[in-house]
Amino acid sequence: MLLTPPPWDDSHPSGYDVILKSDIDQWSPTFFIWRAPDDEPRRTVAADEHPPKCHRQVATLNRRCHRNATDFWQRRLWLMLLADKQCHPETSQPKCCRKLVAFRRRRLLTSLLVGGISVDARPPASMRAHLDAPAGTMAPTGTALGTPGIGTQSQSIYFQLAPVIARLYQFAAGFFLFLVALGFVEGGQLLVIPQDGSHWLSMRAVVEKLSEKGHEIVVLAPEVNLHLKESEHYTRKTYAVPYTQEELDRRLHLFANQPFDEVSFPTMIIEAYSSAMFVLDLFFYNCASLLQNREIIRYLEESKFDVLFIDPALPCGVILAEYLAIPSVYFFRGFPCNLEHAVTKCPDPVSYVPRCYTSYTDHMTFTQRVLNLFASSLETPLFKDLYTKYQDIASKLLQRDVHLPTLYRNGSIWLLRYDFVFEYPKPVMPNMVFIGGINCEERKNLSQEFESIVNASGEHGFVVFSLGSMVSEIPMKKAKQIAEAFGTIPQTVLWRYTGETPPNLANNTKLIKWLPQNDLLAHPKARAFITHGGSHGIYEGICNGVPMVLMPLFGDQMDNAKRIESRGAGVTLNVLEMTSKDLSDALNAVINDKSYKENIMRLSALHLDRPIHPLDLAVYWVEFVMRHKGAQHLRPAAHDLNWIQYHSLDVIAFLMAVVLVATFISLKCCLFCCRKCFRKKGRVKKAGKTKTT
Template sequence: MERGRSLTLLLLLTLSFLLSPDVNAGKILVFPIDGSHWVNMNLLIRSLHARGHEITVVRTSTSWYIKEEASHYRSITVTLPEAISIEDQDFFVTLLVNMLTIQREGGGSIMGFVNFYTEMLSCLSRIHQQASQLVVEMFENKALMQSIRDAHFDLALVDPGLPAGVLIAHELKLPMVFNVRWITSGESHFVVAPSPTSYVPTSGYAASNKMSFMQRVKNMLYYIFNTCIDKLVVCPHYDRLVERYFGSDVNFYHLLQGADFWLMRVDFVFEFPRPTMPNVGYIGGFQCEPSKPLSSELEEFVQSSGEHGFILMSLGTLVKGLPVEISSEIAAAFAQIPHKVIWRHVGERPNNLGNNTLLVKWMPQNDLLGHPKVRAFVGHGGTNGIYESIYHGVPMIGIPLLFDQFENMVRMEARGAAKVVEAIQLTRENFLQTIQEVLHNPSYRSNMERLSSLHRDKPVHPLDTAVYWVEFVMRHKGAAHLRTESYKMPWYAYHSLDVICFLKAVLFVLLAITVGCLRFLCLRLCGRRKSKQE
């Protein structure tokens, strides 16, 4: 009996040891992007740390969200010759003001279009030039690189929007997982999976997947435009580094496409259906969670809204605030409704602010969206806010400002769960009209609640999916069996143009032989008839 108890105890201890997260714990080298991207990456590495993995984050000395010290990771801080523009908290405010000014003055003119994209491309090139210096600073620091090699990392977790980490992971020969939606050329599906422009809207073109002929023409032009931008504006910064450190036989774009696994921050209740690949996992909304109780001050304000409830407004983490002339129009519209308003506002205090509006510098957005008294969410169309709205079933009023926000809000409008007001055309009258439509037309809430039901109906939480695939790649030291090698094919071979030309040539030869034979037979028959007549 005593021996049986001892064996049972030994078995339990063995199982406990084998199931402990520390047994398969690995070392993960993380290359994040600051700002809202870091919110997602930080959540993922917290979960990985809780599983027993050792996390090391590469950051720059000017990072404003990515802290040098944290309980769930250690950091490697790199000082760059020039700070990356997006790590300056005023950068996006300045960019937004410039963009709004260009749009107002240029309107729909060709010159306005040229000015808009000249400004955007100048900023884009400068950001990637600054970010590419991270590679130089790390590669030229021999002691740092040796210490990283000596750490024997098992995997690189990279946000490839700024792909310096791709080059460093290649140098260290590490398996690579992307935490991604955007890469250098736009939406990441366009690099990893077939993306027919006949029904897949390209990055920068705010359209649905049901396009007219002229929309498909524009979609193709945007695709060509994006490809040219990537090849001529972005990639040259990294191509020079690849040539310098790896030689001419290594292709930067192949390194980018060669990631073992892509964790896409996408859910198809939001994204339009499109082709995908085996090494893609979908984790859209993985940051969403049930709401927690509010602070006593916020709860008291929310409860004071009575039967009308409250509206939430936030422009995310990148933009401190709209220009005061726009925010004042919004404030004037809010002042005319019976609902309470909680507005995350950091910039200059707007005029026309009503007694029903509470300005806060920070708020628990997820918890407020999950409150039973919330009626609508006014946002800029960032994906974090959109997924939290979907998760809690709260209809949206969109004021897209920059980058992918216009496309995001088109998707929500196509689902019947949001209505958009353009910032440059916003007035208190049209903004108030939009608020009233979303509040009083029940289809917006019912459509969003339907999306919420679809989004929540999953066998595994998206965050667990993300953790599983990261550990999968570590366990198997890569996932080459899931990755197509098609990206290494020449473009003409990928599109089978060589095969088409070959088959056409064969067909032409067969047709020529057939015609030749027929002609030969006709000539012989004619010759025989002629000889008989003679």
């Protein structure tokens, strides 16, 4: 292996050549290498041979480690022992030489402290001139070039002992890192209560990252689920639920296909509400089964977890955090009724913060602000309708009356899966951390199957079409319209679809049961992305700079689509009302109109310009709560105030009373003065009349 440490200057300095041979699994300072004078040939000798006299000798040590026979981590430690012009620390040396000794010591200590990460051993400019002195000059102590105070025979012994010294450094560095690992990187115990479905997909990435850092993780999952499968990264603890896999699949299928039913608007609202409650009832049975399972509760009590990592979209984990008295970290996109702002006492003005399901921007007209205020007034009844029944099972477990919003306030950190490149700016609290784009990964190489499809698309490129993890088939009538639209564009279309093949499917359309969405969007030939408007897909489009055609179906997807459209990065279509021409026009617009590409690239640049990846940020805050047993310093005092105190109504009432009393006193004084004045005038007039008579 041929390795070269960082050069001191832009060009490799004369007399400074390093060639290194190292094994993979052990330290192997096998060779010493030097540059001989111009009149001598360059040689490489083994460490156990007697090295010839030379002007500069450099011993370089490399360490390359493997874990579990894989490249899980790799570190290199450069230890440079400069034999020529070595400044002896025990003799009187010039200032630059003393600096060089201190410099070497600092670099060596830094190398050990960072555990073998490559350290730039570039000394200051004042030392480089001293190191590059012409051959044959005298060292400051008056001896010939070489290690001051060490003769030729001593130098040979010195270099023969170099491997031993290097192995001592290895042992010292490893022992130091072992002590550091014991003292500062002790793994904690983490309990995870996720929300099944697409919510778990991004949460799983955080769990796997925490597992790699040495934490013991237990994931609570129902026996019947969609994506909560076993993994080497965590221990899965299951509990029984009163429904079967067939029942779960049937209800989710009805929920996913309800948006495609062509009915009147009032009927559509009623059906959407009914299908949503149909699925939420399953989640409630799920939560009730968990909280009533005494075996699971006993196991959780005995395990002594350090932190609870939960998706608070459903309050089961919030209730358990209160029961177990451990700090919790919330991880989710947001509540359907802006509950995260209400329970954290965060200001949420309706004048420029659009409410859920309104599809408004942050610049609203007067009519929109009126409707936004009306929608805000419905949030509390919606919360009660969705979550009141959880208060009953929480009261049974905690053996006291429970106010559910009060339990939510105990969350230490809120990890919110959005940022203000995508979301409209609004007030936030200090314990809110924004990790939008956490699901975006680096592009991986495509499989041979997909690579051949992409390459065959030619200069026109390709379009990716997916409606998320829950919708993989649609009614045939709508599928025919979509297939007809795809036949009008020159791009190749990769359509994630598991239903019956439309009879009018064009040759440029490929039906695929599963596709590597992020890897395809990261390909330079990706021209457009047709998506349902879920937060995962939208952020993959933003990260990779691909303009979008959005077909929102349910949930927050309408609001997500509006945010992308308002920024000029996509076009929104109503999946019920659109025709094949509408879809064709939308695709041609986002592909051929350069403004869409420019806008999405601007959003991508803003999103990617960050000091830390969202995944690492999420892991940091989970470990922060684990280390400090919560984050009480981020909890605002607003939680200790009642509604009257929070809005300062008592202060306003007091000030109004003061003003009223002051006004009353002032008025009384004025009236008193007026009466006094009029009485005096009346007396004067009477006196004048008496005199005239």
